Amino acid sequence: MHQTALVTGADRGLGFALCQGLLRQGWQVVAGQYMPEWSELAALEREFPGLLHAVPLDVSSSDSVHAAVGAVSGLVEGVDLLINNAGVNSPTSPRTIRETQDYGEMQRLYNVNALGALRVVEAFLPLTERGGGKRLCFVSSEAGSIGGAERTSWYGYCMSKAALNMATKILFNHLRPEGYTFRVYHPGWVRSYIRGTKNMEADLEPEEAAVPALAYFVQARDDEDRLVMRDWKGREWPW
Ligand SMILES: NC(=O)c1ccc[n+]([C@@H]2O[C@H](COP(=O)([O-])OP(=O)(O)OC[C@H]3O[C@@H](n4cnc5c(N)ncnc54)[C@H](OP(=O)(O)O)[C@@H]3O)[C@@H](O)[C@H]2O)c1
Numbered sequence: 226m227h228q229t230a231l232v233t234g235a236d237r238g239l240g241f242a243l244c245q246g247l248l249r250q251g252w253q254v255v256a257g258q259y260m261p262e263w264s265e266l267a268a269l270e271r272e273f274p275g276l277l278h279a280v281p282l283d284v285s286s287s288d289s290v291h292a293a294v295g296a297v298s299g300l301v302e303g304v305d306l307l308i309n310n311a312g313v314n315s316p317t318s319p320r321t322i323r324e325t326q327d328y329g330e331m332q333r334l335y336n337v338n339a340l341g342a343l344r345v346v347e348a349f350l351p352l353t354e355r356g357g358g359k360r361l362c363f364v365s366s367e368a369g370s371i372g373g374a375e376r377t378s379w380y381g382y383c384m385s386k387a388a389l390n391m392a393t394k395i396l397f398n399h400l401r402p403e404g405y406t407f408r409v410y411h412p413g414w415v416r417s418y419i420r421g422t423k424n425m426e427a428d429l430e431p432e433e434a435a436v437p438a439l440a441y442f443v444q445a446r447d448d449e450d451r452l453v454m455r456d457w458k459g460r461e462w463p464w
Contacts, residue, residue, distance in 0.1 A: 227253040227276065229301045229356060233284050233345055234311025236260040238417030239364065241269075242435035243308060243442075248273045250439070255297050255304070257282030257311065284311045284341030285333075290348045297352060304349060305358025308442060309342035312364060314419050318379045331381035338385035343392050353405075361400070362408040362442045363393050365454060372463025390454060390464060397452045406449045408442050413457040429457070 230247050234240040235256035244256045248269070256266055258279040266279045280296045283289035297304070313334055317327035342363055346353075353359060367373060369386025376383060393409050401407065414427040415434045437457045454462045 227251060228305045228358060229253045229255065229303065230306040230308060231255040231257065231297065231304045231349065231352075232308045232310055233257040233282060233341070234259060235279075236263040236266055237431075238419065239412055239415050239431050239434055239438070240308075240310040241265055242431035243310060243439060244277065245269060245432070246435045246439045247306075248276055250443070252276075252306075253301065254278070255280055255301060257284070257293065259283055259311065282311075282345075284309075284345055285336045287344055287348075290344045294348045294352065297349075301352070303355030303357070304352040305356035306360045306362065306442065307346065307349060307353055308362045308364070309345055310364040311337060311341055312366075312419065313337045314382050316421075318382045321378045326380065331384070334381040334385040335388060338382070339388035339392060342389055343396075346396060359403075359405045360408070360442065361393075361396065361405055362410065363389060364412060364438075365389050365393075365409050367411045367456065367462055370454065370462045370464065394452055394464075401450065401452075406446075407452055409452065409454040410438060410441060411454065411456040411462060412438050 230252050232240050232243050235244050236259055244254050247254050254277050256279045258266055258281050270277045270279055278300045280293050282293040315330040315334060317330050366386045368383045369390045371387055397407050412434045413429050415429050415431055416424050416427045417431055
């Protein structure tokens with residue numbers, strides 16, 4: 226019997242590499258598909274027939290999230306591991322306070338990066354209740370660390386990730402006593418598509434970044450009663 230994972234934002238970048246890694250470890254994977262025109266998930270579905278299910282999922286839309294719950298309920302018994310990976314940045318993030326701020330973009334980032342994960346957890350709770358794993362993972366960022374903040378711009382992205390971190394803390398307070406465990410994670414600087422095109426200046430290929438991420442997401446720990454944000458090197462970040 227395969228364990229089942231759900232990964233949001235799974236078309237490319239880290240999300241796709243997480244799906245690939247999970248399938249190779251014998252998991253059944255539901256991949257949240259946001260970019261039907263991007264072909265990598267379809268190829269992976271052909272490589273793992275019956276084990277990878279691509280399901281349309283826009284985490285910024287409650288209608289889309291609820292439609293995805295309906296589709297996933299017909300495919301799997303329950304979800305053991307939920308990985309909230311979908312995220313966006315904006316070309317206007319680098320604007321400093323001496324430039325005109327782009328509040329529309331900031332609201333988009335907040336809706337995807339912070340509210341998106343909350344929407345997904347809320348809607349998929351019946352399925353995570355049915356799964357035995359009860360593991361909720363959140364791909365956050367060092368950019369969301371208030372204690373570690375050194376930037377002088379990137380308001381929208383940093384604030385959205387700080388808000389995501391707060392959401393995980395409130396979820397942790399409520400759901401940890403019910404047996405859920407949590408992972409809040411900074412994946413390192415990944416050669417992903419978050420700038421629109423693949424960022425070859427970054428440190429890690431998505432496949433490399435997925436290795437420590439999956440180890441952290443999947444393995445058991447003996448400190449589950451403390452919510453921490455860790456990075457890909459296992460270092461703890463201040464909230
Ligand atoms: N790359 C880094 O160095 C880095 C560092 C720290 C944290 N992170 C975090 O890592 C996570 C994965 O990002 P990535 O770097 O792998 O970027 P990526 O390559 O852009 O992958 C993110 C995926 O999520 C999709 N997405 C965008 N909006 C969505 C929505 N509303 N619903 C569902 N999916 C949506 C993206 O589609 P589009 O391409 O169409 O937007 C893309 O396919 C994000 O949460 C990001 O904030 C990344």
